[in-house]
Amino acid sequence: MNVRKIVTLTEETLTEGGRPVEPNARVAVVAAVIDNPWHGQGFVEDLTAGIDEAASKVGELLAPRVVKALGGTVEAYGKAAIVGLEGEIEHGSALIHTLKFGDHFRNAANATTLLPAVEKRGPAGVTFDIPLKHVTDATIRSHHQSIEVRLADAPHPGEIVIALAAASQGRPQQRLAPLATEQ
Amino acid sequence: MTSSTDPAASGGQAGLRKIVYYQEEVLQENGAVASAPVFRATAAAVIANPWIGTPPETDLAPASKMIAPVVARLLTDRLIAGLGGAERIEAFGKAAIVGTSGEIEHAGAMIHTPYFGNLVREFLEGTSIICFADDRAGAGEALVVPMWHKNQASTRSHYQTITARISDGPRPDEIVVVAAASTGPRPHARIGDRSTDPAVTSRILEGATA
Numbered sequence: 001m002n003v004r005k006i007v008t009l010t011e012e013t014l015t016e017g018g019r020p021v022e023p024n025a026r027v028a029v030v031a032a033v034i035d036n037p038w039h040g041q042g043f044v045e046d047l048t049a050g051i052d053e054a055a056s057k058v059g060e061l062l063a064p065r066v067v068k069a070l071g072g073t074v075e076a077y078g079k080a081a082i083v084g085l086e087g088e089i090e091h092g093s094a095l096i097h098t099l100k101f102g103d104h105f106r107n108a109a110n111a112t113t114l115l116p117a118v119e120k121r122g123p124a125g126v127t128f129d130i131p132l133k134h135v136t137d138a139t140i141r142s143h144h145q146s147i148e149v150r151l152a153d154a155p156h157p158g159e160i161v162i163a164l165a166a167a168s169q170g171r172p173q174q175r176l177a178p179l180a181t182e183q
Numbered sequence: 184m185t186s187s188t189d190p191a192a193s194g195g196q197a198g199l200r201k202i203v204y205y206q207e208e209v210l211q212e213n214g215a216v217a218s219a220p221v222f223r224a225t226a227a228a229v230i231a232n233p234w235i236g237t238p239p240e241t242d243l244a245p246a247s248k249m250i251a252p253v254v255a256r257l258l259t260d261r262l263i264a265g266l267g268g269a270e271r272i273e274a275f276g277k278a279a280i281v282g283t284s285g286e287i288e289h290a291g292a293m294i295h296t297p298y299f300g301n302l303v304r305e306f307l308e309g310t311s312i313i314c315f316a317d318d319r320a321g322a323g324e325a326l327v328v329p330m331w332h333k334n335q336a337s338t339r340s341h342y343q344t345i346t347a348r349i350s351d352g353p354r355p356d357e358i359v360v361v362a363a364a365s366t367g368p369r370p371h372a373r374i375g376d377r378s379t380d381p382a383v384t385s386r387i388l389e390g391a392t393a
Contacts, residue, residue, distance in 0.1 A: 008206040008265075014199045125325075127350070148350035152325065 031163035059104035111135035142170035198231030212370035276330035309333025340368035
């Protein structure tokens with residue numbers, strides 16, 4: 001796996017709707033810009049070799065960094081794969097939709113649920129929204145949220161941006177009734 | 184109820200809504216490992232524009248004096264924590280984006296006075312004048328922030344930029360204030376310096392064709 005760049009983003013929200021958010025809401029993202037393992041090979045039927053080469057390594061790289069960047073308990077999480085223009089969306093999906101990738105984050109965050117994801121193809125500087133859900137119960141409505149990310153010069157056409165997102169709480173000023181009240 | 188544009192209404196003295204820290208570690212450039220690992224970062228604060236609705240003759244100094252030092256401290260604290268100490272920071276820069284209900288002069292008032300610049304320089308332990316960018320724009324506009332060496336501004340290896348962007352700021356009545364720093368030069372910096380430059384004048388164009 002060839003990593004060109006690692007990006008860390010943290011957002012702290014102090015007020016929302018004109019009212020204080022206490023404690024401040026924190027969301028962190030860590031992204032690695034890596035070479036697309038299948039770039040330039042035409043249509044590769046069996047993606048296993050590239051998955052074996054990169055999926056676990058990039059998960060292992062990102063998981064501790066995003067937990068550290070958040071600096072608190074991970075209550076919600078999500079993931080992203082943004083493929084450069086000369087790749088397939090399937091290439092990004094191959095790297096993130098495998099337990100080899102996700103279990104690093106699940107273990108680091110004491111999480112049990114599936115990681116919500118965004119997969120997308122775009123040019124360098126494309127914006128993408130990473131969805132996050134609660135780490136042990138994906139039906140907890142207060143924790144459904146997303147964070148917008150943009151790397152100014154990635155992905156290049158032959159690269160993939162792989163990212164993890166973590167939040168230490170639900171949405172600022174969350175006040176929707178629980179799912180159970182509608183059942 | 185107080186207006187959300189009142190700096191005292193929420194987010195404390197500076198009317199802070201959000202703080203965004205963005206850091207890049209470049210491991211490779213053009214297929215080769217960078218000569219030294221360099222970290223670049225921006226810290227950005229989304230604050231209420233304290234001058235919304237005020238006429239152009241308004242004295243901007245009182246609000247600058249109240250708000251800019253708080254923001255300077257807050258942003259440099261994050262840069263220092265993220266980059267591993269002021270002593271590791273070699274280059275710096277600053278920027279502001281004012282929302283569309285404000286004047287570009289409001290952006291300048293947040294970053295171009297000693298209430299911001301002197302404090303950023305002091306906290307990051309530099310001596311140079313700080314280079315800058317400013318803009319008036321809608322939320323989500325990307326702004327390229329220039330940086331140069333914090334002690335010798337003409338050090339060419341340290342001319343570099345980083346892009347700052349807040350997805351939902353500035354709103355029309357907000358200002359995004361940015362401080363930027365880098366722990367080293369560009370990857371593979373190799374365009375010489377004033378000490379190595381030949382003397383170049385327009386005579387170099389004699390006989391040249393386009």
